[in-house]
Amino acid sequence: MTARPTPDDLLARVQAEEAQKQRGTLKIFFGYAAGVGKTYAMLETAQRARAAGQDIVVGYVEPHGRAETEALLEGLETLSQQPLDYRGVTLREFDIDAALRRHPEIILVDELAHTNAAGSRHAKRWQDVEELRGAGIEVWSTLNVQHIESLNDVIAQVTGIAVRETVPDSIIESADELELIDIPPEELLSRLQAGRIYLPEQARRAAGNFFQKTNLSALRELSLRHAAQRVHQDVELGRRERSVLQSWATGERLLVCVGPSPTTTRVIRTAKRMAAALDAPWLAVAIELNSIADSPSRQEQIARHFRLAEQLGAETITLSGSDFTTTLLDYARSRNVTKIFIGKTRHPRWKRLFGSIVDDVLEQSGDIDVYIIHGEAGGSPIPRPWSASRDWPWRPYLMSLAAIAMGSGVAWLLKHLQVADAEANTVMVFLAAVAVSAYWLGRGPAVFASIVAVLTFDFCFVPPLWTFAVADTQYVVTFAVMLSIALGISTLTSRLKTQVERTRLREQRTAALYHLGQQLSSLSGSVFLVAVAGKEIADLCGGEVAIYLREPSGPPRLLYGERTRIATHPVSQPAAHWVIEHDQLAGAGTSTLPNAIALFFPITASQETTGALAILVPDVQRLLEPDQRRLLEACANQLALALERDRLAIDAAESRIRAEAEQVRSTLLSSVSHDLKTPLAAIAGASSSLLQTPSLPEEVRRQLLESVAEEAQRLNRLLENILQMSRLDAGAVSPNKQWHVLEEIVGSALHRTASELKNHPVKVQLPNDLPLMLFDGLLLEQLLVNLLENAARYTPPGTTVCITAAIDSHKLRLTVSDAGPGLEPGTEKRIFEKFYRASPGADSGRGSGLGLAICQAIVQAHGGQISASNRPGGGAEFVAILPLAPGAPHVPLEETTQST
Known part of the structure; x- marks a missing residue:
């Protein structure tokens, strides 16, 4: 039974096909370990393609000294490699510029997960492949299963070796063809022992570590499962294209809780694998509690986890709320989330007695499935908030102790002056000291101040004095109530301060965007727009800013920041050009052109990328934090829209001028045609009479000649007026x-x-x-x-x-x-x-x-x-x-x- 596709499905399919026509295809020869024959199979296929008349070029192939592999390179055009000097050693890398200039129909680029040497345009070879595909070149490459990013922790658990070179799953998912190259582990080990994979010394080390039969069998299973999953996706895609079945309305949506814990990395990768298996979108969400101010180290760790999630294809969101569980579940229900992934590290037994966030999420999740991913012990610890601070860690506590001491002095003075109800006033003074500590020093010092305030009140003001003993048991209730109120005041005050600080930060960012938009809306001309935007963004970031705009031909033009260090750095111009062409983030702190000193944001309008925004600050990682990155992207988008508005206004003015000129031309022709025809007819008639009748009387001849002169003069004045009017309209006359x-x-x-x-x-x-x-x-x-x-x-x-x-x-x-x-x-x-x-x-x-x-x-x-x-x-x-x-x-x- 077939189902008619919806118009939205047809439109999405047409748009995807059009986008695919502009990009080159990617074919991956996929295996589970080195030596299974991926490069050999790729070269064999290339030789058949060359024999069939296809334009195929070898961009980079690593034969690893294998004679049979090198033999297959004969007859294939091979591009020269790019020499790079790295610590006194000359390395040979894939020359992407040479490949773009050659622009073959098919290019072979071996080892998709390879890390390029320092000084290359991209940090990873898969980024080179993406740029080739963007230029419309078909790419063939090779990949092992252990280099898939979402399987990284699984590979490390199976083999005991952490693989550093990985490829994002999105690159593999975008491949048009995945060809599995598979041989039994026994045959692979025979090849290793025969020296057909590595040199003898390398082969011995590999046999003792990675190349063990159990490891190879597990890797083979992972590769077969991944290939089978890819085949299943291809089958489902073909059925949908033929409208065999309607679209599945499963509504699966996954959510990952992102925090500073090292467990979050494993949670993200697990969720990615589940999302790929379910073919479902997934979200990465971080919660900012209003009562807790995250330290810079925690924020940096969360930003690092966000970048991993974005690389794996997740949508990242930061939420604010007073309660973690309520904020998380409310958002999950608003986005129709069906599965929540949350990490849980191992805690001592006594900590579990008071419950945890995981327990609260499980209890309140309702119909949402919750997956708990346990973290491994020995993970890299998160630094304490004071570890990155220059201040002494106990300084806030000493200051809170000083506040209690001052409060004790005031209370003692009130008692000495015999103020009415001095004991109640003493309690109020101590509570005021606690509130001051909470507002200025934070929650920890405030809790410490609460306990010290109760002890000081007991020791100095409750008889018997100068001892912690209590003569009247009713003071026990007083101490309990006082401690409860002090703790409540400290919690509420510190939470209020955190909320005020975050609100102020959001207000500053909103005001900055509003002021930038207001400035840009009141100006016209790209020079003025770029100057205002550059100044506002520089003030916002506290660093140097340079703005490059696209040129019709050639490299982009630096329109703002000529006197900055960005302008003089040799990598800035190529980085800006790459960002404009590919509409992606690049520069310092990223994996694309990381040797640039600035971070480059694309200035993207509704129709095209018009320029690049470069920002140089001492700590570039701060710009990559989710909130800061979104703010800068919003600033770049506002500038892009202002530039587009200015360009459209210029185009509209030019179109209006052309329309008016065409209208004037049409009106001129229709208006002066009669005025031109009348004197010309009179001149022609008079001159014909003079020529055809030579014996005309002198008086008649004179009248005819005067008529010719008068009409010629009239015609001359008419043409002079037309010429003068056109010059005045064009502004040529001053x-x-x-x-x-x-x-x-x-x-x-x-x-x-x-x-x-x-x-x-x-x-x-x-x-x-x-x-x-x-x-x-x-x-x-x-x-x-x-x-x-x-x-x-x-x-x-x-x-x-x-x-x-x-x-x-x-x-x-x-x-x-x-x-x-x-x-x-x-x-x-x-x-x-x-x-x-x-x-x-x-x-x-x-x-x-x-x-x-x-x-x-x-x-x-x-x-x-x-x-x-x-x-x-x-x-x-x-x-x-x-x-x-x-x-x-x-x-x-x-x-x-x-x-x-």
């Missing part, structure tokens, strides 16, 4: 300001428009005290020419055109008015738009609609403004107000009244 006499500019404009104004009287009124004016003479003349032509075009013949000027508050008021029909109501502002034409007037159809738009652009280029309105007595009035430059020399002029 005023060339010089000192000018306004009378000369007006006279030149009247001379240029003499033919248009031949039927219009012109009246010019200029004051005789006008100073020299700092304008662009050519642009101002063009302004007057366009205004005068507009007046001549839209007013009846015989009407007067007036030009007046006046000085008003250090501004020039230049007015051109006419006595025509005026402007239509509501068009006073629209007439300055490009290609807008007014309807009145005998010659309204002859305008291009650009003259007044050019006037407005010229006035705005001079920092002024222009307006149009109807005159009270009839006609239109155009007023240009232009600012005057200070300090102009005064040139007196005679008052001029000119009529034309």
